[in-house]
Amino acid sequence: MFQKGKILNALSISYAAAAFALAVAWHPVHALQDDDLSLEDLTKTEVSSVSRRNQSLSNVPAAAFVITAEDIRRSGAQALPDVLRMVPGIQVAQVDSGRYAVSARGFNGRFANKLQVLIDGRSVYHPFFSGTIWEYDPIPLEDIERIEVIRGAGAAMWGVNAVNGVINIISRHSRTQTGGMVAGTLGSNGQRQLYTRAGGSIDADTTWKLSAQGRHAQPSKQLANDRYSEDDLSNGVVDFRLDRSLSGGSNFSVWANAGSSSVGDLYPVTPNLADLQTLTSVPITQKVASQTVGARYRWLSEQGVESSLQTSVGNTSIELKDVFEVTSTQFDLDYQGRYSFGSHDLLWGASHRTVSDEVWSRYVISVAKPAFTQHTTGVFLHDNWTLIDDRLQLGLGARWDQTNLGGDTFSPSATLMWTPTRSDTLWAKYAKAPRMPARGEQDVSIYVGYRPPTASFPFPVVLKAQPANQPLHDETMEGFELGYRSQLTQQLSMDATVFQYRYSDIVTSSLGGNSLLPIGGGIFLPVQNLDRTNGGSGWLSGAELSVDWLLMPTWRMQLSYAFTHVNMDDSANSVTQGQGLREERSTARHYGSLRSQWNVASNQQVDAWIRGSSGIYRTLSPYPSEIYVPGYVTLDLRYAYKLNKDIELALTGRNLVGPRRIEYVTDYVPATPVIIEPSWLLSARWKF
Amino acid sequence: MPAATSGSPRNRPLRWLAAVLLAGVSLAFAQPDSEPQLESAYLVNFLKYVEWPTSKRTTTTICLFGRDTLGPFLSSHEGRVIGGKELRIRRVNSPDDMQYCQLIYIPDVEEARIGAVLRWIQGMPVLAASNADGFARSGGGIELLRTGGRVQFVVNAETLSRHGLNPSSQMLRLANQVIGGDR
Numbered sequence: 001m002f003q004k005g006k007i008l009n010a011l012s013i014s015y016a017a018a019a020f021a022l023a024v025a026w027h028p029v030h031a032l033q034d035d036d037l038s039l040e041d042l043t044k045t046e047v048s049s050v051s052r053r054n055q056s057l058s059n060v061p062a063a064a065f066v067i068t069a070e071d072i073r074r075s076g077a078q079a080l081p082d083v084l085r086m087v088p089g090i091q092v093a094q095v096d097s098g099r100y101a102v103s104a105r106g107f108n109g110r111f112a113n114k115l116q117v118l119i120d121g122r123s124v125y126h127p128f129f130s131g132t133i134w135e136y137d138p139i140p141l142e143d144i145e146r147i148e149v150i151r152g153a154g155a156a157m158w159g160v161n162a163v164n165g166v167i168n169i170i171s172r173h174s175r176t177q178t179g180g181m182v183a184g185t186l187g188s189n190g191q192r193q194l195y196t197r198a199g200g201s202i203d204a205d206t207t208w209k210l211s212a213q214g215r216h217a218q219p220s221k222q223l224a225n226d227r228y229s230e231d232d233l234s235n236g237v238v239d240f241r242l243d244r245s246l247s248g249g250s251n252f253s254v255w256a257n258a259g260s261s262s263v264g265d266l267y268p269v270t271p272n273l274a275d276l277q278t279l280t281s282v283p284i285t286q287k288v289a290s291q292t293v294g295a296r297y298r299w300l301s302e303q304g305v306e307s308s309l310q311t312s313v314g315n316t317s318i319e320l321k322d323v324f325e326v327t328s329t330q331f332d333l334d335y336q337g338r339y340s341f342g343s344h345d346l347l348w349g350a351s352h353r354t355v356s357d358e359v360w361s362r363y364v365i366s367v368a369k370p371a372f373t374q375h376t377t378g379v380f381l382h383d384n385w386t387l388i389d390d391r392l393q394l395g396l397g398a399r400w401d402q403t404n405l406g407g408d409t410f411s412p413s414a415t416l417m418w419t420p421t422r423s424d425t426l427w428a429k430y431a432k433a434p435r436m437p438a439r440g441e442q443d444v445s446i447y448v449g450y451r452p453p454t455a456s457f458p459f460p461v462v463l464k465a466q467p468a469n470q471p472l473h474d475e476t477m478e479g480f481e482l483g484y485r486s487q488l489t490q491q492l493s494m495d496a497t498v499f500q501y502r503y504s505d506i507v508t509s510s511l512g513g514n515s516l517l518p519i520g521g522g523i524f525l526p527v528q529n530l531d532r533t534n535g536g537s538g539w540l541s542g543a544e545l546s547v548d549w550l551l552m553p554t555w556r557m558q559l560s561y562a563f564t565h566v567n568m569d570d571s572a573n574s575v576t577q578g579q580g581l582r583e584e585r586s587t588a589r590h591y592g593s594l595r596s597q598w599n600v601a602s603n604q605q606v607d608a609w610i611r612g613s614s615g616i617y618r619t620l621s622p623y624p625s626e627i628y629v630p631g632y633v634t635l636d637l638r639y640a641y642k643l644n645k646d647i648e649l650a651l652t653g654r655n656l657v658g659p660r661r662i663e664y665v666t667d668y669v670p671a672t673p674v675i676i677e678p679s680w681l682l683s684a685r686w687k688f
Numbered sequence: 689m690p691a692a693t694s695g696s697p698r699n700r701p702l703r704w705l706a707a708v709l710l711a712g713v714s715l716a717f718a719q720p721d722s723e724p725q726l727e728s729a730y731l732v733n734f735l736k737y738v739e740w741p742t743s744k745r746t747t748t749t750i751c752l753f754g755r756d757t758l759g760p761f762l763s764s765h766e767g768r769v770i771g772g773k774e775l776r777i778r779r780v781n782s783p784d785d786m787q788y789c790q791l792i793y794i795p796d797v798e799e800a801r802i803g804a805v806l807r808w809i810q811g812m813p814v815l816a817a818s819n820a821d822g823f824a825r826s827g828g829g830i831e832l833l834r835t836g837g838r839v840q841f842v843v844n845a846e847t848l849s850r851h852g853l854n855p856s857s858q859m860l861r862l863a864n865q866v867i868g869g870d871r
Contacts, residue, residue: 037733039730039736039737039858039859040858040862042726042730042733043838043862043864045726045839046721046837047721047726047839058756058757058760059779060755248803249802249803249806250803298803300803300804304807304808306801306804308800338804340781340782340804341783341784342782343781384781386781389778389779390777390779419779422762422766423759423760423763487761490722490764493760550722
């Protein structure tokens with residue numbers, strides 16, 4: 001394959017470059033010249049102008065990566081998923097102008113269900129679809145302090161659904177956002193973005209901020225005919241936060257957040273059931289709206305127990321015009337405690353979540369229960385036990401969750417971390433993590449497509465995905481990880497991880513019974529039921545590498561690479577077998593990027609980002625046929641110019657090289673693949 | 689139409705990358721000062737510019753609290769003799785460790801736990817330093833902050849004197865800001 005050759009070429013160059021870099025820069029951490037610098041000299045020393053700090057945290061026994069606010073700004077990304085592309089092991093694929101498929105370590109999909117996403121501890125994982133709705137902007141990128149991404153099983157701490165990874169988004173404290181700010185972006189493909197913020201202090205201990213962001217993009221072009229699709233995007237989000245410091249190290253925060261997202265789509269459907277071969281493209285608009293208010297109180301007891309109590313209530317609605325609508329109200333209550341004594345660092349917590357939903361649907365979708373309330377309650381306990389000071393630490397944790405949809409789960413974890421020197425960390429981790437079945441999996445029936453006539457059965461067959469008679473229970477993942485992290489020199493660091501996990505009871509389709517679908521006029525179509533069962537199982541293995549190199553005070557490079565291999569077990573059930581094969585073939589084996597951040601002058605930045613992925617196969621609904629999504633290597637460029645300390649202008653180019661391509665094809669719903677085109681963006685930020 | 693559809697520019701980024709890396713190699717021995725490097729040098733310097741109550745100990749210990757961001761950068765200072773005392777570095781996680789510390793560094797990623805650590809060292813001759821925003825104002829000893837292209841520091845003189853620590857006048861003069869006390 002032409003594209004494959006290119007990918008391999010590019011990847012091998014990246015490897016060679018990384019190896020070369022390592023070889024050249026490999027010399028022992030030398031004593032710093034700053035040794036003899038006086039305090040006065042230090043206050044006058046120019047610090048490296050690129051990146052505030054190193055992203056790796058040397059003593060964390062997990063595959064962790066930190067994205068700083070500066071990384072976000074310099075990425076030129078307009079949407080959260082594009083920021084996540086820099087994390088080794090996180091796979092991001094753009095579906096259209098607003099939709100993305102994001103996963104950690106394989107099992108990607110538009111409704112990828114094994115990645116937990118939290119904003120200040122509050123889950124934005126949607127319980128109905130079992131996944132994150134990436135086209136919705138939960139928080140403006142400007143309001144993010146940092147993003148901590150932890151790959152691998154995190155359920156022992158973060159609860160169910162933190163299976164392949166957790167994304168912790170930490171928002172900026174309002175103390176750092178006093179004053180005003182306006183940031184705007186104009187770009188090709190009708191991309192527009194406007195962010196405004198105001199903040200201030202009420203007294204010495206109380207600060208607030210209010211921000212609003214709007215974002216718009218015009219439709220993409222269809223792969224098939226170069227005509228515009230219907231995926232125009234309009235997003236808005238408003239975020240308020242108030243923080244108050246109380247005496248004795250306690251503090252109190254309240255926030256309110258409301259947002260909406262509207263993005264169109266083009267569904268190829270069969271208007272005439274008697275003629276299934278003829279497809280007509282029907283535009284459908286999807287609207288998401290959400291409102292949340294919450295509060296958090298952190299305090300210290302006389303005995304030294306650190307506590308945090310957080311609660312929030314919210315409402316979310318998702319509407320596919322004239323086809324489907326779900327509104328849900330959620331309530332969260334979360335307590336976490338921490339007590340450190342002797343060589344122990346003890347964490348414990350309890351959380352409760354209630355989600356009440358109401359569903360309305362017609363045509364191809366039907367829902368068994370029009371309303372449902374799900375309760376999930378969990379408790380966890382975790383101890384970090386320092387066995388040898390500065391050398392060896394053992395971590396043991398467990399969490400129990402109980403829910404009325406899917407049953408009870410137990411998630412243990414154990415880590416061992418060895419730090420032979422201050423610059424090297426070696427860690428091992430065992431963990432088990434459950435994913436709870438979603439309401440959408442348990443109760444929704446949907447006509448997903450059809451099978452064209454074959455020689456043995458000369459009639460088209462309608463395919464219907466539906467729950468099996470037996471209720472679904474949790475999927476589980478269990479396995480091991482090994483990691484090594486090293487600060488090789490003061491300028492060069494690396495972080496490598498290998499892992500192997502075993503999945504069992506994966507929710508999958510299996511060959512069910514047959515029925516007949518009346519289409520009027522006394523005509524019936526044969527229907528093949530695809531029953532959802534906990535019938536899947538398989539292996540996940542892979543390796544991740546990131547290298548961070550400060551070549552010059554003004555120049556930094558960062559490499560990230562992930563190899564991911566999914567190997568599902570063979571199944572006697574032909575449908576389960578087919579789905580397993582599709583899972584394997586839709587996982588990109590190689591995924592990586594190389595970022596360069598260069599400060600040409602104190603007021604000018606030039607950033608380059610080479611990103612690439614190997615190819616995958618996706619199913620093109622409603623046909624049960626596969627489409628090859630070729631691998632790619634592309635380039636983003638950004639030039640930023642600071643007029644003064646408050647005003648910055650930036651020109652960003654995204655997806656600048658490589659052939660015309662699609663990056664993904666959505667799952668479950670009928671899909672019109674669209675081209676991911678090169679784009680240019682002009683941005684301005686003004687702080688006042 | 690975008691240039692992406694034509695054939696040859698596709699190789700350009702790769703060649704560009706190779707050129708950039710080769711250029712990088714020649715510069716690899718230029719040693720830039722990164723922020724953690726400078727912060728580490730600051731911590732070591734504070735030991736010289738702050739006077740601790742007299743004691744019989746023969747070592748001075750910088751403790752790194754929680755998730756370690758400076759360890760690799762401080763290791764080159766470890767074992768040096770500062771003011772007649774040997775410098776030790778130690779990772780700490782609990783109040784029982786505080787007795788070993790002369791200086792404790794709390795990285796900004798542990799901001800949520802600052803209150804707890806300050807409570808742990810109450811009444812002890814321990815200097816707390818952090819790069820978390822607002823640290824000095826909220827009762828911490830010394831805050832490292834980045835302003836412009838430099839790392840500077842804010843001293844809370846009141847906190848230091850409460851811990852029985854005596855900052856030199858030179859240090860107070862060099863501080864970006866001094867909170868409390870009479871300057």
